[in-house]
Amino acid sequence: MRLAVIGAGAVGRSVVELAGEHGHEVVAVADSSSAVVADGANGPDGRTPGVDPDAVVARKAERGIVGDGDPEDALAADYDVLVEATPTTLGDADPGFSHVTRALERDRHAVLANKGPVAERFGDLRAAVADSAGEIRFEATVGGAIPAVSTVEDIEPGHVTAVRGVLNGTANFILTRMAAEGLDYDHVLAEAQDLGVAEADPSFDVDGTDAALKCVILANVLSFGAVDDPADAREFTLDDADVEGIRDVPGSTLRLAAEDGRTVRLIGEATGETVRVAPRLVPENGTLAVSGTQNIVQIETTHAGRLNISGRGAGGPETASAVLGDVGRLK
Amino acid sequence: MSDAPDGIDGRSDNVDDPTPDGGHAAATPSTHTVRLELVDEPGQLLAALHPIADNGGNLLSIYHERGNKTPRGRIPVEVDFEATQDRFEEIVDALRTEGVNVMQAGTERYAEEVTLLLFGHLIDTDLSDTLSRIEACESASVADVSLAAPQGTEEVSSARLRLEARAGETETALAAVRELADEKELRLVEPLTGVEA
Numbered sequence: 240m241r242l243a244v245i246g247a248g249a250v251g252r253s254v255v256e257l258a259g260e261h262g263h264e265v266v267a268v269a270d271s272s273s274a275v276v277a278d279g280a281n282g283p284d285g286r287t288p289g290v291d292p293d294a295v296v297a298r299k300a301e302r303g304i305v306g307d308g309d310p311e312d313a314l315a316a317d318y319d320v321l322v323e324a325t326p327t328t329l330g331d332a333d334p335g336f337s338h339v340t341r342a343l344e345r346d347r348h349a350v351l352a353n354k355g356p357v358a359e360r361f362g363d364l365r366a367a368v369a370d371s372a373g374e375i376r377f378e379a380t381v382g383g384a385i386p387a388v389s390t391v392e393d394i395e396p397g398h399v400t401a402v403r404g405v406l407n408g409t410a411n412f413i414l415t416r417m418a419a420e421g422l423d424y425d426h427v428l429a430e431a432q433d434l435g436v437a438e439a440d441p442s443f444d445v446d447g448t449d450a451a452l453k454c455v456i457l458a459n460v461l462s463f464g465a466v467d468d469p470a471d472a473r474e475f476t477l478d479d480a481d482v483e484g485i486r487d488v489p490g491s492t493l494r495l496a497a498e499d500g501r502t503v504r505l506i507g508e509a510t511g512e513t514v515r516v517a518p519r520l521v522p523e524n525g526t527l528a529v530s531g532t533q534n535i536v537q538i539e540t541t542h543a544g545r546l547n548i549s550g551r552g553a554g555g556p557e558t559a560s561a562v563l564g565d566v567g568r569l570k
Numbered sequence: 571m572s573d574a575p576d577g578i579d580g581r582s583d584n585v586d587d588p589t590p591d592g593g594h595a596a597a598t599p600s601t602h603t604v605r606l607e608l609v610d611e612p613g614q615l616l617a618a619l620h621p622i623a624d625n626g627g628n629l630l631s632i633y634h635e636r637g638n639k640t641p642r643g644r645i646p647v648e649v650d651f652e653a654t655q656d657r658f659e660e661i662v663d664a665l666r667t668e669g670v671n672v673m674q675a676g677t678e679r680y681a682e683e684v685t686l687l688l689f690g691h692l693i694d695t696d697l698s699d700t701l702s703r704i705e706a707c708e709s710a711s712v713a714d715v716s717l718a719a720p721q722g723t724e725e726v727s728s729a730r731l732r733l734e735a736r737a738g739e740t741e742t743a744l745a746a747v748r749e750l751a752d753e754k755e756l757r758l759v760e761p762l763t764g765v766e767a
Contacts, residue, residue, distance in 0.1 A: 403762070483757070491718035491728040492689045492759060498716065499685060499730060503759055520687055520761040527762065 240566050243267040243316050245338050246324030247295075247305050250352045250379070253559035254322050255292045261563040263320075264289040268305045269313035271325070275306025276316045314341060320566050324352040327452065329477060332356040339364065339375060346372035350565040352379040352558055358452040361459040362474040369469070376565035381453045382406055384557035385550045386564070387536040388460055394540050396464025396511075401539040403508040406453045408532030408552045409437045409444035410485050410505040414518075415530045418493040418502050424486065436532060446484035447516040448477070450507040454516060455480055457509040465511055473511070480514040488518055496520060502528050599652040601630065604662065607644045607671040615647065621664035628652040646673065682735045683713070686747065690756035693723040701731075703750055710735040710743035 240263045244251050247270035258265050266289055267276040275298075277290045295305050314321075321342035325335050332355035339349040339356055344367075351357060356364055357377045368375055381387045382404070391399050405411050409431060416427040428445070431437035443449050455475045463472040485505050496502050504527055506519040521527045526547050529535045534552025539545055551557040608614040615634065622629060633648040640646055653661060665672050692700070697717070705712050710733040719727035735743040744760060751758040 487689075487726075487757065488759075489689055489726050489728055491720050491726075492687050495687060495716055495718050495728050495730040496759075501685065501761075503687070506762060518759050520685060520759050 240264070240319045240569065241266045241289075241317070242320050242322055242566065243269075243313050243318035243342075244322045244324060245269050245310075245313060246322075246326070246353070247299050248324065248326065249555035250558045250562065251322070251324035252296050252299060253555035254324060254352075254562050255290075255295050257556065257559050257563060258566075259292065261567065263563065263566055265292060265295075266290065266318050267313035267316035268295050269308075269310040270299070270305050271310065273304035273306055274308040274310045274313040276308055276312045314338065318347060320348040320350055320569060322350050322352070322562055322566075323356070324562070327354045327358075329355060329359055332359045336360055336363070340367045343367045343371035343373045343375070348373045348569045349375045350379070350562050350569070351375065351377040352562050354380045354449075354452045354456060357459065358455045359476050361456075361463065361476075362469070362472075365463060365469050374569060376568060377456065378565045379558045379561035380456050382534050382536050382548075383550070383552040383554060384560050385534055385536050385548050385552060386561070387457065387538075387548065389564070389568070390536075390538060390546065390548065391457065391460055392464065394538065394543060394546075396461045398541045398543070399461055399538055400541060401508060401510045402454075402457045402461070402536060403506055403527075403539070404536040405504050405527060405529050405534050406507045406536070406552060407444050407447075407450040407505060408534060409441060410447070410450065411529065411534070412436050412532050413445065414485060414488070414493070414503055414505065417488075417490055418497055421490060421494065423490045424488065445486050447482040447505060447507075448484075450505060451477060451480040451482045451514065451516045454507040454509040454514045458511065458514045461509060461511040475514055480516060482515075483517040485518050497523065500524075504528055599628065599654050599657075601650060601652055602627075602658050603648060603650050604665070605673040606647045606649060606665070607640055607642070607673050608647055610643075610645050617668065618647065618665065618670045619649070621668050621670070622649065622651055622661050625661045625664050626653060626657045627661050640673075644671070682738075682740045684710075684733045684735055684740050684743065684761055685730065686733070686744070686761055687728060687730050687759035688747075688751060688756050689728040689759070690726060690751075690754070691724075692717070692727045692729055692756065693719065695754040695756060697729065700750060700754065700756075704731070704733065704743075704747055707743060707746040708736075709739035709746065 242258055242263055242265045244254050244265055255265050255268055268290055275290050299305050323335050323338050335353040336356040342349040357380055378388045412431055413427045455477055458475040463469055466472045493503055500523050501520050502523045503518045504521050507516040529549050533549055535549035537547050606618050628651055630650040635646045701712050713734045714732035716730040733743055748758055
């Protein structure tokens with residue numbers, strides 16, 4: 240497959256670097272201000288030779304740009320799959336949403352690592368897919384390397400009653416450290432920021448928004464997947480989620496939990512009807528009490544019992560693996 | 571599924587139970603526990619066991635708490651047995667017909683236990699009022715409370731509550747606590763009920 244990678248953050252760069260190993264070719268890369276598009280004319284047999292991944296990554300590191308072209312050039316390039324890896328935006332979910340719909344209008348596929356369009360405008364995306372020969376996939380938007388969406392699809396959404404889990408590594412790291420060391424939130428947050436586990440503004444993670452977006456996406460998968468006619472499906476957005484974060488959980492709460500063999504985790508739950516994210520009491524050695532930045536997805540099924548998949552929920556190469564897995568599923 | 575530590579399975583007829591060990595049909599015997607209150611006289615225990623055996627219950631264990639008396643001066647006895655749901659109900663009826671005082675029978679009283687955490691200004695918002703209002707809720711009773719107020723009573727403190735809920739009413743009990751927490755601006759950390767496997 241020929242890929243146009245839009246967004247050159249950790250995920251976009253890793254997709255550029257790892258595409259070759261997965262048998263794909265990157266023909267265009269764009270960040271917010273620049274682009275590089277492979278010059279097809281120089282390719283053997285009229286085939287584009289693809290852009291040089293190392294050169295793209297080096298230019299981004301040294302000069303902050305991926306090439307000398309305009310981002311518009313990458314969107315207009317001759318690709319099979321557009322990889323949308325720009326930062327998540329809420330509301331109209333642009334520019335990510337427009338990047339995806341423009342690919343679909345050209346009957347190309349789109350693979351998203353950006354949560355915005357699938358969390359905030361799932362119905363609009365489904366409508367665009369219905370009018371296109373292209374498809375969309377978005378495994379990388381939920382749980383990084385964990386195959387959450389594709390597992391739900393394999394089981395079939397109509398046979399999945401709920402999906403829950405730990406879907407934010409930053410919040411999980413903070414809760415794990417608070418419980419293990421008896422430290423307060425502010426101390427552990429500063430530590431996480433020094434380690435690069437938490438961002439300078441950690442609101443998105445510690446207020447539960449990031450986990451909620453992932454649950455909203457899963458709720459959309461369950462809701463749309465369970466009906467024949469998309470018009471019958473309930474569409475979820477962040478506004479439909481009941482969200483509580485971990486910001487004000489005191490150390491004493493974790494100590495009381497530990498005295499009783501339990502701990503607190505920020506748990507997200509999605510069904511076809513509800514989305515809820517909140518700190519919850521779980522057994523200390525239970526399946527859901529993953530530690531550090533680990534994530535876990537627990538899928539409750541009608542006929543196949545309960546499935547648990549844990550692993551790395553974030554990171555460039557991890558998320559890029561999910562993106563490239565999606566590319567591999569497209570025909 | 572049911573969070574019953576004493577093996578009371580009030581939902582043994584739930585064929586939709588998605589757990590791997592679930593899906594018992596109504597005809598499958600499950601383990602039940604009854605707590606009886608016996609007068610301290612010879613022959614009382616045997617008289618209490620007859621209705622169980624006679625109605626198809628398979629006795630598993632008998633715990634005769636001789637040292638421990640109920641406020642009425644009687645002896646509590648805990649009996650575990652296997653029976654189908656239908657037979658279980660017949661057994662409880664038969665015990666009562668025989669005049670045996672059944673304190674707790676399987677699904678009747680507090681069969682489910684639920685632990686939750688509250689944090690916030692627990693003391694300022696009158697913790698004892700909070701507890702008595704939970705207690706006043708029909709579905710549950712407060713079995714145990716632990717409080718941690720490391721920064722004094724005027725700062726944020728935490729409490730761990732163990733509630734005993736009637737079978738199938740854990741969700742109702744939690745909803746009552748949720749409402750109370752909202753009203754008092756306390757944060758509630760709910761357990762993931764029905765998930766602890």
